[in-house]
Amino acid sequence: MTEYRKQSDGTIVVGPSAFKNLFPNTSFPRVLDETLVNSLGYDWVYDGAQPSVTPPYESVARDGVEQVSGRWQTKFKVVTADADGKTAIDNNAAVGKRNERNQLLKDSDWTQLADKGGLSDSKVTEWATYRQSLRDLPTASGWPHTHTLPTKPS
Structure with a gap:
């Protein structure tokens, strides 16, 4: 959303409607346009570049405005999650990954039925190994962010 900076004190106004409301008799x-905004004692605030982050523990946060080459622009900073934030990120990711894993297990339940779904003994073993690998995922290296799903048997 467009922002405007008051030249006299740096106050930020967000959105054209809020800006127009400052001048009820105009x-x-x-x-x-920028010329009109400037004539009323305000500067247009442009979108500044956002820094790169390394997920999952870093994010971008707004950090005010700054003047660059004579133009005001939004300023951003990288924020790294604290220990509690990292735990919350990990727990949320784990819930989603467990749901995905559980669905893969459900989708392959048929391979372990008494009639074996028409599979050969070697295929039943292959599917059993796959399913055990799915169950072991929460203890795998990289869980829940960079683990690798086991390969589904053909």
């Missing part, structure tokens, strides 16, 4: 064109 008629505005439907779309504001």
Whole structure:
């Protein structure tokens, strides 16, 4: 959403409607332009570049505005999750990955039925190994962010 910075004190106004409401006795064109905004004592705030982050524990957070080459722009910073935040991120990811794993187990239940679903003994063993690998995922290296799913038998 477009932002405007008051030249006299740096106050930020968010959105064209909020800006227009500051001047109740002024008629505005439907779309504001930078020249008009400047003439009313405000600067247009452009979108600044956002830094790169390394998921899952880093995120981008707004950090005010800054002047770059004579233009005001949004400023961002990288925020790293604290211990509690990392735990929450891990727990949320684990829930989703467990749900995915559980669905894969359900989808392959038929391979372990008494009639073996028409599979040969070697295929039943292959599917049993696959299913055990799925069950072992929560203890696998990289769980729940960078683990590798076992390969489904053909």
